[in-house]
Amino acid sequence: MSGTTSQTTKFCDNHVSTAKYGILTFLPRFLYEQIRRAANAFFLFIALMQQIPDVSPTGRYTTLVPLIFILTVAGIKEIIEDYKRHKADNTVNKKKTTGWVLLSYLYNRKYICLCAAVLCSKSAAVLSYSEPQAMCYTETSNLDGETNLKIRQGLPLTASFQSLEELMVLSGRLECEGPNRHLYDFTGTLRLENHNPAPLGPDQVLLRGAQLRNTQWVVGIVVYTGHDSKLMQNSTKAPLKRSNVERVTNMQILVLFGILLVMALVSSIGAAIWNQQHTDEACWYLSRDISLNFWYNLLTFIILYNNLIPISLLVTLEVVRFTQALFINWDTEMYYAETDTPAMARTSNLNEELGQVKYLFSDKTGTLTCNIMHFKKCTIAGITYGHFPDLDCDRSMEDFRSDTTDSISFDDPTLIQNIEKNHPTSPQICEFLTMMAVCHTVVPEREGNQIIFQASSPDEGALVKGAKSLGFVFTARTPHSVIIEAVSMFRFPVFTEFLCVAVFSVVATRATLTAHCSSLGDSLRKENELALIIDGQTLKYALSFEVRQAFLDLALSCKAVICCRVSPLQKSEIVDMVKKHVKAITLAIGDGANDVGMIQTAHVGVGISGNEGMQATNSSDYSIAQFSYLEKLLLVHGAWSYNRVTKCILYCFYKNVVLYIIEVCALIAMCKTFKGVDHLKMTILSSSVFMFPTFMVMQCWSFWLGLILVPTACLLKDVVGRRTVRKSLLEEVQELEARAVDPGAAVLRDASGRSLNERAHLLTRVFRKTPSSVGRSNSVQQTVSHGYAFSQEEHGVVSQSQVVRSYDTTRQRPSM
Structure with missing residues (x-):
């Protein structure tokens, strides 16, 4: 807003970051993360001790150079992984929304924006809408997981501003509360010149992450951007995660360090005894201060035995994990072709954690379900339509997937034939189809000659589209009527039907409650596995300190727990409660x-790259395109990674223990002087690090099988088989052209054995019906029966019946 007074409040930009490191914070944060590892801390201590000439029996750089190399390799890996996070953040931050910025910035970073059916990239106080009664409808699945439509209503003071000229002359100021994490609360005041102050509440705010539905455009003032938005206020800081295997490895390293101290202590005592026995003048070069010699010898033996703890373990694990992450990225069975989305390991430090998951926390909307429904089957007057028992066995899965939403899956011609032939059930069929086209809360919108149904729920959208495919087309809605149009073959005129939503809702609710009560009574008579369902309001009290433990015990006694209408912070609190009190590996x-908090809180976070933005993917440890891919991620990659990493760790410990058993035997059995001298030459130590593991691995037959036989067999199958037995169309055409033969004369056969020339075969391939998946691609989501149910529990908003009655689709919408 414009004005002359200065503002002291500094507003942040709209940039959002989910990366672990920045340019200035990388070095200190990376070093802190590395020093947390017991092995790195130990070898840093050894490297410092080796700088003391009178103490170290080895060179000054014997440990320092390998340690620097290990940290460098780990640093390069972290830089590569964090660069991918920065790149994904830039994709989100620089993403352009469908709409226009009315006044790019007017006063001290206060924006007025104009949006049109887009994902809100900032929180804004709305001024005016295109819909009746200055209302718009938002879907907040990114915030609280609900696909229910929520109603937002503009201020009566500004609802009449419908043109650019009126908005350009606005002058005043907006006062609001500071950034906070409360999704359902907002307090503010709009002070326009020559007008009384107007209070602002949650009904007048579009939060970042909400999506406009059933609304052509809105005009608003930006109040929160970037990390000040309620969405980001509910997110948590990206943690530094460590796997359980790494924690166990640290404990094992501490145990080895204890063994090393015992060995050094015994050797120091032996050296002190030997020095005391050899105090003659022949050993004039030995110091007579026994206590000082003891401590010098102790440090010397610690340095001498330091390789009992394998310094190569860390760099070996880094390489193994990085390779395992590449295997995940390269897995073609977790590649979703519809959106060209492969699986991606955004961090490689948690690969083995995937194989130990005990508790799984999953979002429902968009993760477990896609909110897609098809009208396939119905029963009218005791007759079932839409089933095809004779075709079920013959139709493949691809045939079912090829059914688009425009050509509804209901393809039983018997229903239409019964109407045309005046079957005795014809009146019931017409009444049934009329109810399908009338009894709903769908809003029709016209784009040219096409009607687009903005459904209140997926089932309503499927029913309305099903009625349309059968001849009853829902065309318009007014505040007092619903208009449908019947196709001429039914001999029905266009007519108007009244719709009473309230009575229908009450009857449906009572019928549902009666059914549930009867089933509940039956269930109480027998022992069943229990599930717990709890909403966000109740969860607020269940997570309080007094009853938290009781709630956890109750939840753990159930087979499944369903939490509905919960905030992002509550999701992360639930995960954190189980993570801390149960001591089990969790995955979110x-x-x-709205899932970012729990994804970052859990031991392992998995994001699904879908239509709700990239925030979850950018904040996750692993990203996949479909929930079904989680099975292979956990049971294949997770289990294999856990098995391989643990064997690698044990093998590294084994080879170093074997080496230093030889060192101790050489020290005690051969020399018997307990001198702090390295009896194994550096060449032996260096070669043992590389040759000892190599010989052991090369003795295994599976190594040679995987190195030579398996790749050779795969290449033979791919190259020889496909080039001779199963040639593609392109390869055959290329071969015919190379032989200077007319490709049109080439004779092929189709699946039924009929002969086809090459061009006919090409046409059948080009013009065949391409199956379209009902998956999560953007192109599909725009046409599927994907609806949004109106929320009944929002405080301070209009009821659903008023919403439906306020619509008048026959009225001309104002345009900017």
Whole structure:
């Protein structure tokens, strides 16, 4: 807003970052993360001790150079992984929304923006809408996981501003509360010149992450951007995660360090005894201060035995994990072709953690379900339509997937034939189809000659589209009527039907409650596995300190726990409660920005790259395109990584222990002087690090099988088989052209054995019906029966019946 007074409040930009490191914070944070590892801390201590000439029996750089190399390799790996996070953040931050910026910035970073059916990239106080009664409808699945439509209503003071000229002359100021994490609360005041102050509440705010639905455009003032938005206020700081195997390895290293201290202590005592026995003048070069010699010898033996703890373990693990991450990225069975999305390991430090997951926390909307429904089957007057028992066995899965939403999956011609032939059930069929086209909360919108149904839920959208495919087309809605149009073959005129939503809702609710009560009574008579369902309001009290433990015990006694209408912070609190009190590996998976908190809190976070933005993917440890891919990620890659990493760790410990058993035997059995001298030459130590593991691995037959036989067999199958037995169309055409033969004369045969020339075969391939998946691609989501149910529990908003009655689709919408 414009004005002359200065503002002292500094507003942040709209940039959001989910990366672990920055340019200035990388070095200190990376070193802190590395020093947390017991092995790195130990070898740093050894490297410092080796700089003391009178103490170290080895060179000054014997440990320092390998340690620097290990840290360098780990640093390069972290830089590569964090660069991918920065790149994904830039994709989100620089993403352009469908809409226009009315006044790019007017006063001290206060924006007025104009949006049109887009994902809000900032929180804004709305001024005016295109819809009746200055209302718009938002879907907040990114915030609280709900696909329910929530109603937002503009201020009556500014609702009449419908043109650029009126908005350009606005002058005043907006006062609001500071940034906070409360999604359902907002307090502010709009002070326009020559007008009384107007209070602002949650009904007048579009939060970052919300999506406009059933609304052509809105005009608003930006109040929160970037990390000040409620979405980011509910997110948590990206943690530095460590796997359980790494923690166990640290404990094993501490045990080895204890053994090393015992060995050094015994050797120091032996050296002190030997020095005391050899105090004659022949040993004039030995110091007579026994206590000082003891401590010098102790440090010397610690340095001498330091390789009992394998310094190569860390760099070996880094290489193994990085390779395992590449295997995940290269897995073609977790590649989703519809959106060209492969699986991606955003961090390689948690590969083995995937194989130990005990508790799984999953978002529902968009993760477990896609909110896609098809009208396939119905029963009218005791007759079932839409089933094809004779075709079920013959139709493949691809045939079912090829059914688009425009050509509804309901393809039983018997229903239409019964109407045309005046079957005795014809009146019931017409009444049934009329109810399908009338009894709903769908809003029709016209784009040219096409009607687009903005459904209140997926089932409503499927029913309305099903009625349309059968001849009853829902065309318009007014505040007092619903208009449908019947196709001429039914001999029905266009007519108007009244719709009473309230009575229908009450009857449906009572019928549902009656059914549930009867089933509940039956269930109480027998022992069943229990599930717990709890909403966000109740969860607020269940997570309080007094009853938290009781709630956890109750939840753990159930087979499944379902939490509905919960905030992002509550999701992360639930995961954190189980993570701390149960001491089990947890995994959280989600696809929306409201899942970021629990994804970062869990031991392992998995993001699904879908239509709800990239926030969950950018904040996750692993990203996949479909929930079904989680099975292979956990049971194949996770289990294999856990098995391989643990064997690698044990093998590294084994080879070093074997080496230093020889060192101790040489020290005690051969010399018997307990001198702090390295009896194994550096060449032996260096070669043992590389040759000892190599010989052991090369003795295994599976190594040679995987190195030579398996790749050779795969190449033979791919190259020889496909080039001779199963040639592609392109390869055959290229071969015919190379032989200077007319490709049109080439004779092929189709699946039924009929002969086809090459061009006919090409046409059948080009013009065949391409199956379209009902997956999560953007192109599909725009046409599927994907609806949004109106929320009944929002405080201070209009009821659903008023929402439906306020619509008048026959009225001309104002344009900017």
